[in-house]
Amino acid sequence: MSTGRTKKETLRVHIRWMIRRDMPEVLQTEQESFEYSWTEEDFLRCLRQRNCIGMVAEQGEKVVGFMIYELHKSKLHILNFAVLPAYRRSGVGGQMSAKLMSKLSSHRRTRITLAVRETNLSAQLFFRAQGFRATRVLRAFYEDSGEDAFLMQYSFANDSGDDGDDEAVNRITQFEES
Numbered sequence: 517m518s519t520g521r522t523k524k525e526t527l528r529v530h531i532r533w534m535i536r537r538d539m540p541e542v543l544q545t546e547q548e549s550f551e552y553s554w555t556e557e558d559f560l561r562c563l564r565q566r567n568c569i570g571m572v573a574e575q576g577e578k579v580v581g582f583m584i585y586e587l588h589k590s591k592l593h594i595l596n597f598a599v600l601p602a603y604r605r606s607g608v609g610g611q612m613s614a615k616l617m618s619k620l621s622s623h624r625r626t627r628i629t630l631a632v633r634e635t636n637l638s639a640q641l642f643f644r645a646q647g648f649r650a651t652r653v654l655r656a657f658y659e660d661s662g663e664d665a666f667l668m669q670y671s672f673a674n675d676s677g678d679d680g681d682d683e684a685v686n687r688i689t690q691f692e693e694s
């Protein structure tokens with residue numbers, strides 16, 4: 517369903533915090549999206565962490581997409597991101613990634629990262645279309661299938677796009693503050 521489609525009309529969605537009541541629709545999207553899908557317990561365990569955020573994309577009353585990400589000192593790290601198959605190629609994923617990008621700034625969180633399975637070509641093409649670039653191969657990253665992942669990264673505006681770690685960015689911050 518998700519490959520090689522003619523472009524549909526852009527579907528305007530409202531993106532808001534995920535709440536407990538969204539879980540059945542989020543789980544449905546998850547199961548329709550991934551071979552190795554997260555369970556409800558996986559979502560809850562993740563969302564209990566203080567730095568973990570869940571958001572949903574809503575069309576009318578219906579949840580058509582979700583994203584889970586972690587807040588780090590200098591970046592956002594996407595852990596899970598999916599759109600209900602029937603709503604794909606309508607710009608929903610693009611609006612979700614734009615929402616994340618709107619949380620970046622030149623002096624605080626400057627990057628968004630995520631790991632994408634090497635076999636998940638549609639996600640690689642999607643994130644590339646949003647301005648992400650593959651920066652590293654993570655060998656045998658997944659316990660389930662043993663496959664590799666590409667680490668993909670989006671960098672805010674004039675950020676160099678280097679695959680630097682948090683330490684490097686923090687040193688710059690310290691320099692600016694001194």
Ligand SMILES: CC(C)(COP(=O)(O)OP(=O)(O)OC[C@H]1O[C@@H](n2cnc3c(N)ncnc32)[C@H](O)[C@@H]1OP(=O)(O)O)[C@@H](O)C(=O)NCCC(=O)NCCS
Nearest residue numbers: 518519598599604605606607608609610638639641642645
């Ligand atoms: C990846 C995913 C989130 C994209 O969501 P979406 O709502 O379909 O994305 P959009 O409609 O905003 O797509 C924006 C652009 O990304 C690119 N793109 C998206 N899906 C693509 C695909 N299957 N093949 C090629 N390019 C694609 C296109 O350039 C597209 O623009 P276009 O439709 O004008 O050609 C969705 O396919 C999905 O849920 N996949 C399964 C879950 C998943 O793999 N998540 C990522 C985990 S790392």
